[in-house]
Amino acid sequence: MFHSNIISIYGEKGKAWLNELPRLVSAISSKLDLRDLIEVTNLTYNYVLSGFHGDNPIILKLGLDNEALNREAFALKCFKGGGAVKVLAEDDGMLLLERAVSGxxxxxxxxxxxxxxxxxxxxxxxxxxxxxxxxxxxxxxxxxxxxxxxxxxxxxxxxxxxxxxxxxxxxxxxxxxxxxxxxxxxxxxxxxxxxxxxxxxxxxxxxxxxxxxxxxxxxxxxxxxxxxxxxxxxxxxxxxxxxxxxxxxxxxxxxxxxxxxxxxxxxxxxxxxxxxxxxxxxxxxxxxxxxx
Known part of the structure; x- marks a missing residue:
């Protein structure tokens, strides 16, 4: 479903991004010192992995809709203290988030x-x-x-x-x-x-x-x-x-x-x-x- 959604919406740009994902994940993981990254189930429009930053459980979220990801990060910050996960880091097409446990x-x-x-x-x-x-x-x-x-x-x-x-x-x-x-x-x-x-x-x-x-x-x-x-x-x-x-x-x-x-x-x-x-x-x- 995830791959078909991305290609349906973004066409050739989506195909290229999907092919580039392994390299992107590796580069971000190295830069942010992330470990034990595992792809989550039920992917839809973003590529999401769970893992750890040090001993802290995290979620790494990658997507092609930068505007939507920026808005998501802003909303999470506005909801801070009101029952939303924390934003730990952000960049174009990337969010690093607190992971709920048990989740x-x-x-x-x-x-x-x-x-x-x-x-x-x-x-x-x-x-x-x-x-x-x-x-x-x-x-x-x-x-x-x-x-x-x-x-x-x-x-x-x-x-x-x-x-x-x-x-x-x-x-x-x-x-x-x-x-x-x-x-x-x-x-x-x-x-x-x-x-x-x-x-x-x-x-x-x-x-x-x-x-x-x-x-x-x-x-x-x-x-x-x-x-x-x-x-x-x-x-x-x-x-x-x-x-x-x-x-x-x-x-x-x-x-x-x-x-x-x-x-x-x-x-x-x-x-x-x-x-x-x-x-x-x-x-x-x-x-x-x-x-x-």
């Missing part, structure tokens, strides 16, 4: 410990969203991401129209802005001792209700492969509402909007869109049922 992800709680996982995520969100939005920053606003919905896409008109209408309604009555993680799902919440830490923030400004949807549509593809996927999704929407003080309808509306947005991003990246097509249908069904 078990919240995905291990699916599907048997659903309610406990929701409690954990609520606490994580509340800590993260206490971070101050820096006066000078390059974080996009969710409004910037959502402009993609206003263009034409090979997506059924009814879904696009509904996503646009809901997006406009939500943006016209926003809650207070916070610095959001932007991709807060199971694989990005890791156990660190007796606590939980986040990794891989996108860094985006917006209302906290926007943050919930990523968790609700994950883990991929395990959620939609579960026989009771729709029930699980509906239960999550209900259970997130009370502790976060967010109306369930608002969470559901954001879930639908983001499912269509993720569908668009998959089209842009040349990736398989089937997961987000299924998600959109499920959220649409719940929306229609709740109207009755």
């Amino acid at each position: 078990t992800s919240l995905k291990s709680y699916f599907p048997t410990n659903e309610n406990e996982s929701i409690e954990i995520v609520c606490k994580v969100m509340q800590r993260l969203h206490q971070a101050n939005i820096p006066v000078a920053h390059n974080f996009p606003h969710i409004k910037d991401w959502l402009t993609a919905l206003d263009r034409d896409w090979p997506i059924p008109d009814a879904y696009l129209k509904k996503a646009r209408e809901l997006k406009n309604q939500l943006l016209q009555s926003p809650a207070s802005d916070a610095l959001l993680h932007g991709d807060l799902h199971h694989d990005n919440i890791l156990q660190n001792g007796n606590d939980w830490m986040v990794i891989d923030p996108k860094g985006v400004i917006g209302e906290p209700a926007y943050e919930v949807a990523a968790l609700i549509r994950n883990p991929m593809p395990e959620l939609l492969n579960h026989a009771d996927a729709t029930t699980i999704i509906h239960n999550r929407i209900t259970r997130f509402s009370e502790p976060l003080g967010i109306p369930a309808k608002r969470i559901l509306d954001w879930c639908f909007v983001q499912a269509v947005l993720a569908w668009i991003w998959s089209i842009e990246d040349g990736c398989d869109t089937s997961y987000f097509e299924q998600l959109t249908k499920i959220f649409d069904k719940i929306l229609n049922h709740d109207k009755q």
